[in-house]
Amino acid sequence: xxxxxxxxxxxxxxxxxxxxxxxxxxxxxxxxxxxxxxxxxxxxxxxxxxxxxxxxxxxxxxxxxxxxxxxxxxxxxxxxxxxxxxxxxxxxxxxxxxxxxxxxxxxxxxxxxxxxxxxxxxxxxxxxxxxxxxxxxxxxxxxxxxxxxxxxxxxxxxxxxxxxxxxxxxxxxxxxxxxxxxxxxxxxxxxxxxxxxxxxxxxxxxxxxxxxxxxx
Numbered sequence: 075x076x077x078x079x080x081x082x083x084x085x086x087x088x089x090x091x092x093x094x095x096x097x098x099x100x101x102x103x104x105x106x107x108x109x110x111x112x113x114x115x116x117x118x119x120x121x122x123x124x125x126x127x128x129x130x131x132x133x134x135x136x137x138x139x140x141x142x143x144x145x146x147x148x149x150x151x152x153x154x155x156x157x158x159x160x161x162x163x164x165x166x167x168x169x170x171x172x173x174x175x176x177x178x179x180x181x182x183x184x185x186x187x188x189x190x191x192x193x194x195x196x197x198x199x200x201x202x203x204x205x206x207x208x209x210x211x212x213x214x215x216x217x218x219x220x221x222x223x224x225x226x227x228x229x230x231x232x233x234x235x236x237x238x239x240x241x242x243x244x245x246x247x248x249x250x251x252x253x254x255x256x257x258x259x260x261x262x263x264x265x266x267x268x269x270x271x272x273x274x275x276x277x278x279x280x281x282x283x284x285x286x287x288x289x290x
Contacts, residue, residue, distance in 0.1 A: 092185040092228050096273040098138055098168055102128055105275065113137070116146040128279065136172045136279060144169040154212045164205050167226075170278050177220040179278050180206060185228040196258050199223055199267050225262070225269040231255045232271055 094100070102110050109132070113125040123140040125147050139147060142165050145156055156163050168181040184196065203223045210216045232255075262269050268277075276282055 093183070096183060096226050097123075098170075098181075098273060098275070099123065099126060101273055101275050102126075102138075108135070108279075113147065115143055130279075135174055136170055139169040139171075140167070141165040149209060149213060152213050152215065154209060156209060159208055159212075160205060164202055166206075171216065171219070172279065175220075175281055176218070177222065178206070178210060178216060179221075180223045181226055181273070181278070182224070183226045184231070186230050196225065196255075197261065199225075199262070199265070222268070224267060224274070226273055227269055227271055229271055231259070231269075 099110070102108050107130060109129045111127045111129070113127060115124050125137065125139045125143045127134060128136045128138065137148075142163065144166065145163070148171075149155070166180040167183045168179075170179040170181070172179065180202070182202075203221070206223070207221050210219065210221060259269065268274070
């Protein structure tokens with residue numbers, strides 16, 4: 075029992091460190107080019123993250139929402155309700171509206187240190203893309219924005235030598251020095267689903283462009 079408890083504590087500690095390292099708000103705070111302001115929220119729950127606006131040179135660049143805040147604090151203000159179109163609500167880890175790029179992003183964070191259900195969840199991106207694109211098409215302010223869905227994955231998904239020998243040692247021989255998720259990662263690449271082991275702040279906010287040349 076003690077061993078199981080310790081594993082649970084280690085997993086919780088790892089998850090907390092992963093979330094802290096990839097906190098969008100903390101990264102924005104550290105970026106000298108940016109400033110931010112918190113927004114009022116109607117959402118309730120355990121989340122300590124609150125929606126906020128991001129400014130570059132005192133001009134609004136983007137807004138960030140967590141979990142159901144994109145519904146409560148934005149889409150419902152435009153009379154867009156997920157329940158009118160779907161049976162189950164999808165709560166994004168991070169939803170970013172970039173007003174300069176005219177693009178919305180959903181960033182899903184997956185932290186894992188052993189095999190589990192996340193394996194299959196990574197392959198469910200198309201349903202979620204269709205889900206959000208349908209809702210955004212109903213929004214008066216976001217209907218013409220592009221949309222991109224991406225993953226932030228813990229290092230576990232990229233670690234070499236995770237693929238263990240099976241009983242016959244046949245398939246494993248073709249996976250030496252490669253992550254056991256190589257098939258899934260290649261599937262994401264094939265479908266143009268970006269994935270990172272860090273929060274891609276520059277891509278989400280500036281599209282990797284020279285911001286000084288960007289027109290605001």
